[in-house]
Amino acid sequence: MATDEIQSWAYDEPIRSPFALPRGALGRLAGRLMLWLNDPGELVTLIGKQGSVLEVGCGPGGxxxxxxADRVCGIDPSPDMLxxxxxxxxxxxIDLRLGTAADTGHPDRSFDVVVSVxxxxxxxxxxxxxxxxxxVTRPRGRLLIAWHSATGSSPIARKNSLAEEKLARIAQALGEPTRRHELRNLTVFERRCPG
Ligand SMILES: C[S@@+](CC[C@H](N)C(=O)[O-])C[C@H]1O[C@@H](n2cnc3c(N)ncnc32)[C@H](O)[C@@H]1O
Incomplete structure (x- = not known):
């Protein structure tokens, strides 16, 4: 079964994993595993009740x-995940569309919260x-970028965690002031956009 190759900023080698760009039978199996394994609880609390939320790379929609939120949107480059x-x-x-982090397809200043997990x-x-x-985040809106935590309770989170220097690059790209939250299985960077 074919698995697409992704060249990412975070790794020297291309990523070949059905979890990275899930497609076909193997991709759908990976999607079902994500639904089974991921617990959105703490992140839902961090997002809170909102007017509008966009999830980037929403995968199977867990x-x-x-x-x-009054308006919930999700984008993902994988038609199988959508x-x-x-x-x-x-x-x-829910408004689900094809898109990527670099091209969400939404107008400027559309969302109170934009989240990527x-x-x-x-x-x-x-x-x-x-x-x-x-x-696409509104003035005073929040941008949340979450990745597997090195201190997570799940071995999958620990295995997939990123080196501190890569996490520092995420914080740097978001700019000041960026807050860092350590959830059970996720490290989350939060940036409130200027008003
Ligand atoms: C490991 S899954 C995580 C899915 C979901 N956020 C979750 O936590 O269950 C990674 C997802 O990122 C999507 N993805 C891959 N490249 C992307 C990109 N450049 N921009 C946005 N999403 C991307 C994949 O299609 C896949 O659905």
């Missing part, structure tokens, strides 16, 4: 299902992704 996300969120009014290390260009996410 977090989307729990977001409490299909799973639609199925997992059946009955909810476990995909920042798959972006080809970190700075281009952060620029785009800031573009």
């Amino acid at each position: 977090l989307l299902r729990h977001i409490d 299909q799973l996300a639609a199925r997992h969120n059946r009955g909810r009014d 476990n995909n920042v290390a798959m972006w080809p260009d970190l700075e281009a992704g952060v620029r785009e996410l800031r573009r």
Whole structure:
């Protein structure tokens, strides 16, 4: 079964994993595992109740299902993941579209919160992704970038965690002031956009 190759800013070698750009039967299996393994609880609390939220790289839609907002949108480059996300969120009014961190397809200043979970290390260009996410965040809105935590309770999180120097690059790309939160299995960088 074919697995696409991704050249990312975070690794020297290209990534070949059905979790990175899930497609086909193996990709859908990876998507179901994500739904089973990921616990969105603490992140949902950090996001809070909002007017509008965009999840970038939403995968199978596990977090989307729990977001409490008047307008909930998700983008992902994988049509298979968008299909799973639609199925997992059946009955909810959610706007799902093809897109990437560098090209979300949404207008300027559209969202109160823009969140990315476990995909920042798959972006080809970190700075281009952060620029785009800031573009679609409203003034005073928040941008949250979460990645597997090195101190997580899950062995999967620990195995996939990034070196501190890579995490520092994420914080630097977001700019000051950026807060860092250590959740159970996620390290989250939060930047409030200027007013
Ligand atoms: C490990 S999954 C995480 C999915 C979901 N956020 C979750 O936590 O369950 C990574 C997701 O990132 C998506 N992805 C890959 N490259 C991307 C990019 N450049 N921009 C946005 N999303 C990307 C993949 O299609 C996949 O759905």
